[in-house]
Amino acid sequence: MLRIEHLTKKYGDKAAVEDLSLHIAPGEIYGFIGHNGAGKTTTLRSVAGIQQFDEGEIFIDGVSLKEDALECKRRMAYVPDNPDLFEYMSGIKYLNFIADVFGVSATDRKRDIQDLAERFGLAEDLGQPISAYSHGMKQKLALIGALIHKPRLILMDEPFVGLDPKAAHLLKTMMRELCDQGGAIFFSTHVLEVAEKLCDKVAIIKDGKLVRFGTMEEVKGDDSLEEVFLELEAE
Amino acid sequence: MLKLLIKKQFSEMYAGLFFDQKKNKARTRGGTIAMIAMTVLLGLGVFGVMMTMLSNAICGPLTQAGMGWLYFTIMGLMALLLGVLGGAFAAYTHLYKGKDNDTLLSLPIPTRDIIASRILSVYFTVGGMVLVALLPAVIVYWITTGFTAGKVICGILFALAVSLLALVLSCLLGLLVARISTKMKNKSFVTVFISLLGMGLYYLFYFKFMDFIRTLTSSPESFARLEKIPGLKFFGQAGEGKWLPLLVVMALSLSLAGLTLFLLVRSFKKIITAADSVSRVKYKAREAKQKAPLRALLGKEKSRLTTNPGYMLNGAMGSIFLILLAGAALIKGPELMAHLGPAGGNMAKEILVIGAAGIIAFLAGSNNLTAPSVSLEGKQLWILKSAPVESSSVLKAKLGLHMIVTGVPVLLASLCCALVLKPGLMGGLLLILFPLLYILLFGAFGLMMGTLKPNLNWSNEMVPIKQSLPSMMTMFGGWFYGAAIVGLYFWVGQKMGGYLFLGIATLVTALLAGAVLLWLMTKGSERFDAL
Numbered sequence: 042m043l044r045i046e047h048l049t050k051k052y053g054d055k056a057a058v059e060d061l062s063l064h065i066a067p068g069e070i071y072g073f074i075g076h077n078g079a080g081k082t083t084t085l086r087s088v089a090g091i092q093q094f095d096e097g098e099i100f101i102d103g104v105s106l107k108e109d110a111l112e113c114k115r116r117m118a119y120v121p122d123n124p125d126l127f128e129y130m131s132g133i134k135y136l137n138f139i140a141d142v143f144g145v146s147a148t149d150r151k152r153d154i155q156d157l158a159e160r161f162g163l164a165e166d167l168g169q170p171i172s173a174y175s176h177g178m179k180q181k182l183a184l185i186g187a188l189i190h191k192p193r194l195i196l197m198d199e200p201f202v203g204l205d206p207k208a209a210h211l212l213k214t215m216m217r218e219l220c221d222q223g224g225a226i227f228f229s230t231h232v233l234e235v236a237e238k239l240c241d242k243v244a245i246i247k248d249g250k251l252v253r254f255g256t257m258e259e260v261k262g263d264d265s266l267e268e269v270f271l272e273l274e275a276e
Numbered sequence: 277m278l279k280l281l282i283k284k285q286f287s288e289m290y291a292g293l294f295f296d297q298k299k300n301k302a303r304t305r306g307g308t309i310a311m312i313a314m315t316v317l318l319g320l321g322v323f324g325v326m327m328t329m330l331s332n333a334i335c336g337p338l339t340q341a342g343m344g345w346l347y348f349t350i351m352g353l354m355a356l357l358l359g360v361l362g363g364a365f366a367a368y369t370h371l372y373k374g375k376d377n378d379t380l381l382s383l384p385i386p387t388r389d390i391i392a393s394r395i396l397s398v399y400f401t402v403g404g405m406v407l408v409a410l411l412p413a414v415i416v417y418w419i420t421t422g423f424t425a426g427k428v429i430c431g432i433l434f435a436l437a438v439s440l441l442a443l444v445l446s447c448l449l450g451l452l453v454a455r456i457s458t459k460m461k462n463k464s465f466v467t468v469f470i471s472l473l474g475m476g477l478y479y480l481f482y483f484k485f486m487d488f489i490r491t492l493t494s495s496p497e498s499f500a501r502l503e504k505i506p507g508l509k510f511f512g513q514a515g516e517g518k519w520l521p522l523l524v525v526m527a528l529s530l531s532l533a534g535l536t537l538f539l540l541v542r543s544f545k546k547i548i549t550a551a552d553s554v555s556r557v558k559y560k561a562r563e564a565k566q567k568a569p570l571r572a573l574l575g576k577e578k579s580r581l582t583t584n585p586g587y588m589l590n591g592a593m594g595s596i597f598l599i600l601l602a603g604a605a606l607i608k609g610p611e612l613m614a615h616l617g618p619a620g621g622n623m624a625k626e627i628l629v630i631g632a633a634g635i636i637a638f639l640a641g642s643n644n645l646t647a648p649s650v651s652l653e654g655k656q657l658w659i660l661k662s663a664p665v666e667s668s669s670v671l672k673a674k675l676g677l678h679m680i681v682t683g684v685p686v687l688l689a690s691l692c693c694a695l696v697l698k699p700g701l702m703g704g705l706l707l708i709l710f711p712l713l714y715i716l717l718f719g720a721f722g723l724m725m726g727t728l729k730p731n732l733n734w735s736n737e738m739v740p741i742k743q744s745l746p747s748m749m750t751m752f753g754g755w756f757y758g759a760a761i762v763g764l765y766f767w768v769g770q771k772m773g774g775y776l777f778l779g780i781a782t783l784v785t786a787l788l789a790g791a792v793l794l795w796l797m798t799k800g801s802e803r804f805d806a807l
Contacts, residue, residue, distance in 0.1 A: 091661040093806055114664040125655040127576065129583035137564045141572030142663045147563050155561045168559035170583075 042067045042194055042225040043088065048097035050083050057083040059249045061097070065194075065227055065242070068220050072240035073229040074270060080249040081229040082122065085196050088227070089119035101194060115143065118187035122198040122229075124179040128172040132163065132182050135171060136189060143190035150189060157185045160215075161208055176203040184212065195219065197228035201235060213239055237266040245273055277389045282396055327351075327409045331416035339421055348515030349508055351413035352438050355406045359442025360449075363402030367450030368457075369586035369738040370398045371540065376735045377548050391540045398450075399443050401742065406439035414515070427517045433526055434515040440529035444536045451540060453585075454547045468585050472596070569665050573673035580652065581645070581677065587652070590741050594643035598685035601639060602692040605632075609696030626774025629703045632693040633778065634762055636686055636711040641754035643682040643715070647722035647747040649674040650804070651731045651740030657807060667804040668797050671723055675796070678719035686711045702775050710782045714758070717789040722750035724792055727803045 043065040050058045058080040065071045075081050087094045090110045099106040101113040127135055133154070140150040158164040161181040171179065180203045187195055195216075201209050216226050216239065230236050236243055237257065243266065244254035252273050253260050261269045331351060338347040371394050374380070380390050414431035421427070503509050513521040567575065581587055653660065660670050690708040699707060725746035734740055741747065761781050769777030 086658075089658075089662045091658050111664045111666065114662060119658070119662040121658055123655075125658070127579070127656055127659065129580050130576075133559060133564075134579065138572050138576055139659075139663070140564075141567045141575075142569045142665050144569070145566070147566045150566075151561060151563045164561075165558045168557055 042069075042102060043227060044098075044100040044103075045084070045088065046098045046100070048084065048087060048094055048099065050080075050087055050092070050094040056249050058087070058094075058246075061246070061249070061251055063244055063251065063254065065225050067193075067223045067225055069225050069241045070216055070220050070239055071225070071227045072236035072243040073227060073246065074231070074233065074236055074243065074266075075229075075246035076274060079246045081246060082198055083249075084246070085119070085198050085227070085229060089117065089196050090114050091119070115190075116192060117194040117196060118190065118192040120180075120183050120187045120195070120197040120200055122202065124176070124183040124203075126171050126179055126182060126186075128170070131170050132167040132174070135182065136167070136186055139186040140189055145190050153189050153191075154185065157188055160211055161185060177205055177208065180204055181208055188215070193224050195224070195226045195228075197226065199230060200228055201230065201232060233265075233267045233270060237261070245270060247273060277385055282393045324408055324412055327354075328412040328416060330354075331413040335413075335416045335420045339417070344417070344421070344516040345509050345512030347417065347512070348413075348434065349512035351410060352434070352511060352515055355409035355413070355435075355438050356442050356445075358409045359402045359406035359439060360445050362405035363398055363442060363446035366401055366586065366590070366738050366742050367398050367446040368453040369741075370394055370736060371447065371450050372454050372544075372548055373586070373738075374736045381545070381548075387544050388537070388541045391544050392537065395443070395447060395537065395540070398446055399439070402442045402446050403439040406442050407435055410435040410438055417515075424517075426519075430517040430519070430522050431515065433522055437514065437522075437525045437529040440533045444529070444532045447536050447540060451543065455543070457585075465582075465585075468588050472589075570669050570673060570676075573665065573669060574676050577649070577673050577677040581681070584737065586738050586741055587645075587648070590738075591645040591648070592643055592681050594639045594641065595681055595685040597639045597642070598636065598682075598689045601635065602685070602689040605689070605692040605696050609693070613696060625697065625699055625703065628697055629699045629707050630765060630769075630774050630778055632697065633690075633707050633710045634758060636689050636693070636707075637714040637758050638755065639689075640682050640686050640711055640715045641718060641758060642751065643678070644722060644741075644747055644751050645678040645681060646674055646719045647726045647750040648740040648744060649677075649723065650726040650807075651734065651744060651746070652737060654732050654734060654737075657732060661805075661807075667801040671727070671796050671800060671804060675719050675723055678722075679716065682715045682719070683712060686715055702779075706775060706778045706782055710778060710785065713782060713785040713789055714754075717785050717792065718750060718754040718757070720789055720792040720796055721753060722746060723796060724800060725749050727796070727800045730807060732807070 043063075045061060045063045048058055048061040049056060061080070061084060063071075073081050073084070083092070086092045088099055088106070090106055090113060099113075101116050104112050104116075106113045127138070130138065136154050137150070140154075145153075154167075155164065158167055161184065163178060163181050163185065166174070166178065171182065174182065180200075184200070187197075200212060204212060213235075216228075220226060220241075240257060242254070242256050243260050245252050245260070253269070257266070260266070264272075334350070335347055338344060371391065374394070381387075414435060418427055418431065510521045511525060514525040515522075581592065687708065690711055694704040694707050697703070697707070729745050731740050731744055764781075765774075765777055
């Protein structure tokens with residue numbers, strides 16, 4: 042589903058991500074952990090086609106991001122760590138805009154927006170301007186926006202920040218549902234307990250380089266993910 | 277604390293002068309000086325030259341007649357007009373709409389310092405306009421009447437006093453707009469309406485006053501009456517170098533500025549934390565029509581414009597003037613044409629067509645929607661960049677909005693002028709084509725500048741709208757281009773025939789527009805991808 046080959050992204054002379062390779066198969070929830078500034082967001086933004094990278098290749102379902110960025114973007118969705126949305130729009134206007142650029146039909150979008158908004162408890166607030174939303178409401182709206190075109194791959198940067206417990210639980214359920222239907226999820230998090238419970242695979246990044254990756258069992262063995270992470274950080 | 281806030285405010289406003297976003301590093305000292313020189317030159321180049329010419333024309337006769345005070349009254353009021361024009365639309369957004377309101381209020385910073393730093397930011401726009409208008413007048417006065425230390429000090433202090441008065445008027449209008457808009461639904465349109473109403477009343481008063489002065493100065497015996505108008509002579513004498521009037525004007529402007537600061541500080545928290553007084557309405561699901569991506573992008577640009585009063589007032593004012601021009605042409609045009617009669621023949625008609633095309637282009641040139649458009653994406657740029665749309669489509673939508681908002685009023689004004697002037701097929705075609713191509717050229721040019729020099733890290737949207745290099749270069753560049761065409765007409769155009777000249781100007785404008793559009797669709801899209 043997602044193949045990252047030798048990804049390198051530099052800011053000036055400093056490499057934010059260096060020679061990173063990772064494969065994510067359909068049906069997998071892949072956790073991405075690392076300290077602040079380790080290169081998680083840079084990797085996710087590169088895969089989402091938001092920022093250009095210096096070396097390497099990224100393939101979504103075998104399609105090269107460099108050669109056909111639009112086709113890759115049609116198959117995935119990205120949810121940033123800080124949901125900066127078009128504050129001059131109402132929630133429904135934003136969702137209709139996203140549905141338009143992803144080519145979602147009028148009938149499908151009406152059904153899916155209503156369904157997702159009700160599940161996230163946002164249905165009654167969709168007419169309000171986004172500028173009046175709380176952080177958590179914006180996060181929910183960003184998630185609905187990411188889900189309405191039924192992407193095969195979802196990239197999420199710290200998706201649980203700002204969500205209330207009910208919404209966080211719902212998101213976990215939906216992540217699993219999407220992967221059970223053949224989709225894949227690649228997300229970063231600092232909440233190691235969530236990663237440990239939710240992820241099929243996990244990758245740990247340190248100073249722009251992958252230091253460990255594989256199935257949860259391969260990465261943590263008999264220890265907790267937190268212990269492994271702290272041990273790697275201390276090295 | 278105030279110093280820190282001012283530093284923050286100015287580093288944001290003029291980040292482009294000191295930091296190269298493309299290279300992600302600070303500019304060299306030479307680069308910074310070159311950028312500042314270019315910015316100052318652009319500002320001084322247009323208004324400075326105009327005001328110097330005007331000052332030169334009236335300073336000698338008035339000072340020789342012992343009416344130096346009248347010279348300063350006229351120039352001072354003109355500078356005041358320019359200052360309020362430059363600052364009034366920006367004041368509301370500058371003072372109240374900062375994205376860092378919550379952050380600043382949560383820090384141990386006195387409200388007085390927050391508002392003072394923002395007032396200073398407004399002052400930079402207002403003061404800049406006043407000084408560009410008034411300093412040439414003061415310098416011409418020194419040259420005409422001779423330098424003395426007293427005159428130099430008085431001239432500078434007078435310019436400062438006028439700039440403070442312009443600041444006070446701008447800030448009070450900003451406060452009025454803020455007060456009213458907190459209680460209203462459709463805040464953006466209410467804000468725009470109040471601002472326009474305020475400006476309209478101000479201009480009405482101003483022009484009536486100037487008319488009044490003109491009437492009085494038309495006969496020598498009227499001077500005595502003019503001198504009796506309370507405060508008028510006193511105000512002018514302050515610029516002339518009389519110490520007592522100067523001290524009074526300075527004291528008055530400083531007191532008014534202090535009072536304004538007090539009023540703004542007192543109401544600041546209440547205004548920016550005012551809850552939405554409009555009741556929340558539960559959303560009821562309904563089916564929305566599916567739009568093509570380009571139409572969706574255009575709709576997004578339209579939403580941004582119609583929900584942002586600062587953007588509307590600073591970026592689309594020309595459209596209102598164009599509609600007014602269309603109305604004036606239909607109402608007053610036939611009368612004017614009857615007055616001119618057939619005396620001038622074809623030559624006069626050609627001049628009128630070129631004049632009308634020039635005025636329409638000039639008014640349309642004050643619309644500046646595309647230059648700040650890329651910067652206004654700010655931190656929301658990720659949405660467009662992660663969506664499956666070509667960068668060229670994003671740029672097309674931005675230019676498309678400019679063409680709709682400016683092009684329709686241009687077409688209306690051109691058609692109305694054509695109806696009145698009856699210039700024949702060729703003249704009518706040129707009257708419509710030249711302004712349309714002109715707005716296409718400068719819409720595309722603004723977008724090019726905005727793509728080359730974006731500022732995505734603003735905390736107040738007025739920074740990219742009003743105080744950015746792309747906005748300044750586009751507006752002044754458009755005016756400079758128009759002035760160059762007028763100059764060329766008087767130099768060579770009259771000899772070759774008006775329509776032939778306008779035809780060539782239209783063709784050159786079309787070619788330039790084509791070149792900029794080609795850049796936008798190729799290199800410009802690549803630049804956007806790399807942001």
